Amino acid sequence: MLEAPIVEIFSSIQGEGLLVGRRQIFVRFAGCNLDCNYCDTEDSKSVKNGELKSVDYVVDRINNLKTEDLHSISFTGGEPLLYADFIREVIDRIDTPSFLETNGTFPNEIKKLDNLDYVSLDIKLPEHFDGDYNNKIFDREIESVNILLENSIKVYCKIVLFPESSLDYIEGLALRMSNEINDKDLVSVVIQPVSPISRWKNSKDLLFKFSQAIGKYMDVLTIPQLHKFLEIE
Known part of the structure; x- marks a missing residue:
């Protein structure tokens, strides 16, 4: 029997990306292969949590949380692709569209999820890490995007930008x-200004330049x- 470490399962409104404002049920997995310094779900980084x-x-739990306005099920984390086989089985047993939020660094695992409907794939930047940036991360992200396109899965890329990010x-x-x-x-490509938005107080013109x-x-x-503005999870 497949099992996976789950932090929480809850119903809320998607606060990021192209499905912003949609009602979703979030399945948050524990464990991540990266250690981004802007992460706002620190408790999901460790499998122990x-x-x-x-x-x-x-x-x-998904069936019990369904509401009339439900749009899709979000598999998030942490890094949900650590549990691709588990997610595939869940998707096969629900009748609601599926949405994966991923860093895209496991292209071999994403191949297993040809039953997905939507994917938000983060493009990581060197400033997202306090240590050295692995240049292979971008290659794996693009490989994952192309696999999703081959499987006719709707995918967009999200980039969390800092005021300090290099325009060039x-x-x-x-x-x-x-x-x-x-x-x-x-x-x-969705530009997501890093939170809190107060960090952009003196740099709002940069958002236009990045765009x-x-x-x-x-x-x-x-x-x-x-969701930061609405003060919801």
């Missing part, structure tokens, strides 16, 4: 995405974290 649950348990680096990143994503017209730089090569939107 999760409680092992079965597929039956998760499916039952971001433009170069967007150019690489444009060149390396197999069908860039099917993929939007223009990415917009030279990719479809781009700027969407802050709605």
